[in-house]
Amino acid sequence: MTEHSLRIKSVFDLNLNEDFMDAVIKVQDLEIKVHKVCLNCIPYFRSLFTRSPPEQRVYELSFLSAEIMRVIIDYIYTCSLAITESNVQELLEAVEFMNYVELIEACSNFLITQLSPDNCIDIWRLTFTTFLPRLRSAAFGYIQEHLEEVALYDDSSRRELFRRLSSDGFPTRQWKIRGTPMSFCSQPSV
Incomplete structure (x- = not known):
């Protein structure tokens, strides 16, 4: 076991045994005992702890x-991250709010593998409300590479894509899919 692994195991054991806990994070009905020093690696918690009175012990989160x-706390203490298709969007929103880079x-990488x-x-559209340039580029590249397959899915998404491409000045050409004329990008561009 490496020195880093031993340190992580030591912190995990402190959490498991609830030794030296100095704060409680309350979310809905869940109360999680934590070490402030461990959560300080996240800008949101660092700010929360430093602007709160020193005697405050319970921190209620509603966002x-x-x-x-639980996924975030488990990652902090174990370095094991449980990202799934069903939780990635909510997890991404939360960690963006926390500025947990x-x-x-990790969420961006997961979404890239799920394209x-x-x-x-939908993943490309998500990048318009978040700052994930690598994910945006990967999603857009995927769309361009698989354009004919993509066009066979959801009409509203397809229309939105073509509207965005046209409004962004991408060179387009007319194709017919299922008898419907559609504009498609004629050359890769991001």
Whole structure:
């Protein structure tokens, strides 16, 4: 075991045994005992702890679910991250709010591995409300590479994609899919 692994195991053991806990994070009905020093790695918690009275012990959070808070705390203490298709969007929103760069990047990487013709437009659209340039580029590249397959999915997403592409000045050409004329990008561009 490496020195880093031993330190992580030591912190995990402190958490498991609830030794030296100095704060409680309350989310919905869940109360999680934590070490402030461990959560200080996240800008949101550093700010929360430093602007709160020193005697404050319980911190109630309302911007995320108990499940997502548990995923984040588990990652802090174990370096094991449980990202799934069903929790990635909520997790991404929470860690963006917290400015937890490491987990933002992990969510982005996960979404890149999940790109498919049926979800790439939604993932690309997500990047317009978040700052994930690598994910935006990957999703857009996927759309361009699999354009014919993508066009067979959700009409509203397809229309939105073509509207955005046209408004962004991308060179387009007319194609017919299922008898419907559609404009498609004629050359890769991001």
